[in-house]
Amino acid sequence: MAQALARLWTKFQPDIEQRVATLEVAAQALPAGSLTDEQRESAHAAAHKLAGTLGMFGLHRGTALARQAELALAEDIRSSATVELSSELSSWIAELRAVIADRK
Amino acid sequence: MSRRILIIDDEDDIRQVAALSLETVAGWDVIVASSGAQGLLRAAEHQPDAILLDVMMPGMDGPTTFRELRKNPATAKIPVLLLTAKVQGADQRRFADLGVEAVLLKPFDPLTLSSQMEKVLGWD
Numbered sequence: 001m002a003q004a005l006a007r008l009w010t011k012f013q014p015d016i017e018q019r020v021a022t023l024e025v026a027a028q029a030l031p032a033g034s035l036t037d038e039q040r041e042s043a044h045a046a047a048h049k050l051a052g053t054l055g056m057f058g059l060h061r062g063t064a065l066a067r068q069a070e071l072a073l074a075e076d077i078r079s080s081a082t083v084e085l086s087s088e089l090s091s092w093i094a095e096l097r098a099v100i101a102d103r104k
Numbered sequence: 105m106s107r108r109i110l111i112i113d114d115e116d117d118i119r120q121v122a123a124l125s126l127e128t129v130a131g132w133d134v135i136v137a138s139s140g141a142q143g144l145l146r147a148a149e150h151q152p153d154a155i156l157l158d159v160m161m162p163g164m165d166g167p168t169t170f171r172e173l174r175k176n177p178a179t180a181k182i183p184v185l186l187l188t189a190k191v192q193g194a195d196q197r198r199f200a201d202l203g204v205e206a207v208l209l210k211p212f213d214p215l216t217l218s219s220q221m222e223k224v225l226g227w228d
Contacts (some may be wrong), residue, residue, distance in 0.1 A: 052189030055211025
């Protein structure tokens with residue numbers, strides 16, 4: 001089972017990293033005030049999928065980080081909150097990348 | 105006892121891990137569908153013992169798929185378990201009120217998914 005799960009991890013890791021990259025686009029657009037509704041919705045969907053997927057592969061910290069991002073991106077973001085949120089998102093993304101990279 | 109389970113989920117990774125889990129841990133037969141519409145056809149054709157149904161899918165979502173399953177006499181009595189990554193209590197109550205057998209949370213543990221299903225379906 002563990003070996004088969006590891007094979008699936010290898011297979012799907014590029015998709016998972018693509019979802020993190022989608023989050024990163026949102027985090028980078030936020031401080032410039034250029035985050036579009038479409039980008040926010042894509043990032044929200046990416047965070048939702050990461051939350052549902054990472055724990056399946058034993059990455060429970062990854063699921064917790066993705067849930068934080070999902071909640072933060074769930075609604076319209078006030079312009080006064082963009083710098084703070086961008087910083088939080090960037091921090092969560094950095095930790096997500098580390099969690100994913102550590103999965104053997 | 106051997107069972108046949110239909111997994112309906114648009115996410116390839118979830119489908120494959122769930123299928124691996126149910127086949128390897130429980131030894132069940134698994135059929136998969138990547139959309140609600142495909143799931144309706146597979147359910148009628150294969151008559152599974154239970155359906156694991158994702159909530160958020162493009163096109164026909166999980167609740168709509170569930171209602172369509174219930175409308176068709178060929179699939180109306182198949183037990184359905186919703187699978188969702190929405191953890192808020194209000195969402196879970198709303199899904200449970202649809203009349204499904206249970207609401208299971210993503211991420212699931214591949215080692216215990218089948219025993220969770222057995223428990224809620226009274227198969228244990």
